[in-house]
Amino acid sequence: MINAKPIKVAILAMGGEGGGVLADWIVDLGEHNGYIAQTTSVPGVAQRTGATIYYVELFPREIAERAGRTPVLALMPTPGDVDVVLASELMEAGRAVQRGLVTPDRTTLVSSTHRVYSIAEKSAMGDGRVDSKELIAHATKASKRYVRFDMAQEAEANGSVISAVLFGALAGTGVLPFSRAQFEATIERGGVGVKPSLRAFGAAFTKTESGDVPADSPKGAPLVQPKDAAVAKVLGRVRAEQPAEIEQIVIEGVRRMIDYQDVAYAGLYLDRLAAVRRALPQADTMLLRETARHLALWMSYEDTIRVADLKIRGTRFERVRGEVRAADNQLLAINEFMHPRLEEICETLPTGLGRWLAKPHFVHHFVRRFTKAGRVVTTSSLRGYLMLWTVARLRAIRRSTLRYALETERIEGWLRQVLDAARINPALALEVVQCQRLVKGYSDTHVRGLTNYQTLMSAVVRAGAHLAPATLRELREAALADEHGNKLRALLAQHALA
Template identity: 45%
Template sequence: MTRPVAILIAALGGEGGGVLTDWLVEAATAEGLPVQKTSIPGVAQRTGATTYYVEIYPDRDAPLDDGAPVLGLYPSPGGIDLMVASELVEAGRAMEMGFVTPDRTTLVASSHRIYAIGEKTALGDGLIDHSRIVRAAGTLAKRPILSDFAALAREQGTVINAVILGAIAEADILPVGAERLEAAIRAGGVAVEASLRGFNAGRASVRGEGPKATAAPARPRALSASGLEAQLQAEFPAACHAILGEGLRRVIDFQDPAYGALYLDRMQRILAQEQTLGTAGGEFPLTRETGRYLALWMAYQDVIRVADQKSRPDRLTAVRAEVGAKADEPVRISEFLKPGIEEIVSVLPAGLGRTVRRWAARSERARQLHFTMRLRTDSISGYLRLRLLAGLRGWRRRSLRFEEEQAGIGRWLELIERAGRIGPDFAMQVAELARLIKGYGDTHERGRANFELLIGGIVEPALTGQGPTDPARALADGIAAALADDKGTALHQALETTGEASGDGSRRNVA
């Protein structure tokens, strides 16, 4: 029995899913085939996910009016011939709903990601593991055609729908030929040339022609044979070279070579401990991860650092590329800096800084005080101000913030060492704790506060034998809870649970 060819298109708002559907209908109509389409636009057309459903009856002799085939309005799981997804998670969603099956579904999906709101608002890394979707497509589709069609569209200066139509044409699954689809684009009459470029690029990509994506994963830079990098190479195991090398360069860039030497000294102690613990396989995870977070902490983001980063020689080039400015187009750059009392205190010398902070603590207005700085980095005066701020680098060693950060780092490293005596897993989690310290202003304060809460609530009790039975697990859960929301709700719950659990434990000890 002849059955309709069922096409389901999953797209996001603004990607031209409706136009893509119109092209298919136009091509089928021109071919003289019964065709039907429907959609659920509604409010989904704003930014949400939306679907279009098309059925084409592949028999040119079928009547079009009286006695025409009855076409469906809903996609059926297990009944889709062509599944189109304009983004990878939408392909995953289609598979989830049973619309991709090995017996009949050709899956044409763009492999790029448009992150969902839940992935974007996470306090840490909320991105889903997209490699699983790619693997699932390989298993579930009769023929998976996955490629970064969004990148192709950008290259061709068109919208993704045209590129996808090209991929569909080349997949050769519809009862209409590529020339019909091309004619449908022409008949549409809107941005015809750009769409045809995209269409042809889409076809070429499925044929395996055209430029291949060559973005190889970034290789760590090789270590230099002299100075501190040579010392790092000589004294640390190979498994740590990449991260520690990056860390070493980072802290020198932040301050000076002497600061780099301090970094290596600090890491020596962690390495020595890990060697005595003897972790498996020569991977030295504790040294590597501590090295990662130590470098980030030592190169903390103060106003001097930010001013420096915003007035680097390569920054203007990066901004121009990012915003797509042509060579002859001047770009004006405005920065949104708003230092408050804490930022100012942090670059003052320790003694003076403490005095000012004490004064500020007495006044609500002082605490709220912020200086809005709308700097124009492309102007001479704006740039000069940034360079002057950045020039305070030499001064930094005498600042209150520097003193406080070094004390904090020292305490953290000591906790890692002490945790190591309980177990390598626990030490790893204490190292991981530094992940919470990031951001600026309130964000930074919240991170520090959570860091302290977890030290007080889990790490310290564990080190004195009062803590939970599995402190590594409890701390890992605590870190996850701290990153679960920015109100501290999950963290307080987690700490209460741990508190109760360890409370029971201590009572048992007493008994």
């Protein structure tokens, strides 16, 4: 029996993901198999790249002809009145749920579980990412059926685009009254990229039809016994000194220190953790865990040496080439916009020389003149690469630089504040540890975050034992919400801590 109501499909996709192609495929599928089809699209902005809602309605031609009337199809999806929602990325699925397009009594939701972070998520002072697990939980609760897996990875594995994977997943749900052969014939009629599209379609169809569509989550890498004796010795210290509950997080910290500097620097990381553990009035696994995590983040601060090192890594060139889908025989130019401030130049120099250059005199003013305008460095050229390579090699003298001296003083002060708070209230100490989230990035971003951090720590010192953990948490969240510090200052005044 043919359903007399139109089938309503909404597609949410970002620019370059083939959302328009997917909508056209569904229209073509319907028109070649006895349906009247209509598609519309409304472009928007997702703070990543252009986000568009495509809307397709399919109505049985037989019923229209029998009634002698042409159906009037809608131009936009209506909340609570959509049969299928296809989302090219997890946040787009969340947007569909938020708009009310997904309902538990009707809607089949199909989405990829990969994330493309928005500008707001990436530029937040703290961890601004939306929790993927929460998005999946809300989407599962809101939909009649939720089909999800990493479709971007599936498309990459088959040399295709995500629209073909979505089309295959749609076919695998069986929610549309068309066979697999009819879906595949639609792709063949397109005539472009047929073979890779059919491969991606088939992989998604099989995975969806079999029910093998878990929400994949990254798993920790298994611990491999290192061949280097010095590294093995450091890892031995971790197992001997740290509680088993936090061993994995400390090992990740050690890996980060070795990547950032060297094995000796990883030893300094463990020395600081051991000192914290000895000084705590009683064992506090949660406090130790958070201290280990945030100490690793602070000790791997982003100075000019670190930034240069990250920009010339082979993995970065491979990632950029993969993102733009450049062929092996294509030339790729990567331009980096660099704008080092005078302060960063001073901090990259040995401590004495850096402090001297930071003082106002002829050389200071002369160097500052050349830092007012930024410059473009083409890291894919020999000259640009060697320029950053030279800066990255300064890692050998990092411990003698002004920036290292400044950060060492700040880190030691932060750890003292954590221990002072722990003697008063372990919950307050935990909030002090997490204030490290304010210190991130480099250049102006680092300055603003550090200023907020110092303002907050001054308030902690003034308040002492009278400061409630919940109040410090509220102050920290205010600082993270406004990098310029206006919300923090207002809240400090409200709590009489200004």
